[in-house]
Amino acid sequence: MSNVIVKTQLCGPAVKIIFTVIKFSGHTCEFESEHITVDDLAVITVKSRYIDSNNVGFYMVIKKTENAKDVVSVDMTYEKAIQHFFCSDASVEVPITKKTPDTYISQNNTKVDLYTIEVIIAVHVIMPTSITLSTKELYKDTKSMDFNLQATDGTVPVHKSILFVHSQMFRTMLQGQWKETEQDSIKMPGETAQTLQHLKDYMYLGTIPEEGLEPLLLLAKRCLMDNLVTLCIDKLIESVTPETFDTLVEFGCQNNEPKLMKRLFQKILRFPDDIINSYATSRNDKEKSY
Structure with missing residues (x-):
């Protein structure tokens, strides 16, 4: 029994x-x-x-x-x-x-x-392993890349087919009569070449960076790439510390990221001894320094 x-x-x-x-x-x-x-x-x-x-x-x-x-x-x-x-x-x-x-x-x-x-x-x-392997070869083949992502500080070349597979925003654009489709290029205001390169690395190689996750998260949201949004949030939550907690909360509030905010406070509830006590100590230290 x-x-x-x-x-x-x-x-x-x-x-x-x-x-x-x-x-x-x-x-x-x-x-x-x-x-x-x-x-x-x-x-x-x-x-x-x-x-x-x-x-x-x-x-x-x-x-x-x-x-x-x-x-x-x-x-x-x-x-x-x-x-x-x-x-x-x-x-x-x-x-x-x-x-x-x-x-x-x-x-x-x-x-x-x-x-x-x-x-x-x-x-x-x-991404399935077979797709990852094939896109690794495409990643190296810069001569066949037929589309450009234009940042404020540079240009990142890609394949239209890769954009079509990964992003609902680009899929809609490439199927329509958009000026960018005819010019084989799109301007991405406010984005840096580094963030666009991180986006490219994810689409071709399935990797995400150790740093620069916040702008990549916002870009993924802009491009309607839900899987990448989730991966960025997962990695931000894994690496958050009492010292970085305030900054990440501020980022979530300023950019209307309820999923990130929810995960942040769920982590506090899940690990009260590791996070809350350390967080309270760091907050007290900051207040004393003012």
Whole structure:
């Protein structure tokens, strides 16, 4: 006999899963949770596996949804360790380290084992490997590039076909009778050549920079590239510190970025000891210096 309680907390492209298992001595513990969908990209099922009368194994089955047409990248955080893997068409079974239970003795002297496991799953779509390999070759072939992105301080050449595949804005432009389409060039006011190069690197190579994420995020939003917007926000959240928190909040407010703001405050709630205490200390230090 056993009781299982599964709770989930959705955080955009991530979900926190907390499941508590109460197992009575001498009884098996086998269960399968209901399906948990993350950002309409992956479906997760939590299961247990009976090992022996004293031990229980836990694992997760993750499969991409029908709406996720490309490969899905998954990051699973469990007990401060991060596992990274990919989901294509087949499901992926991820074992969770066997958990040592808390043991109690009930009033009728029955041994009761209590397992509490917390896992954070983050998912996003990535370019298929076959596409990445072919676009790497195109990236080097500058002679065949037939379109220019004009920044305030330079020009970045690209292929029309790459713009068409990645951006709804460019797709609409290239299909219409726009002046830019006829001239094979478009002016991007307010953008630097570096930010346009970062955009190009993402479209051809599937990479995003370590720095310059804020302007790339705004450019991705302008070009209607939702996947790139999500990747930029993910990386900004991963790298935020108590010292950079204020600046990132100000950026989110000034540029009307509710997704970024939501993720920022979700991170505070998720890691209160690491972020809030350090943040409060840094704020006090700043105030004393004024």
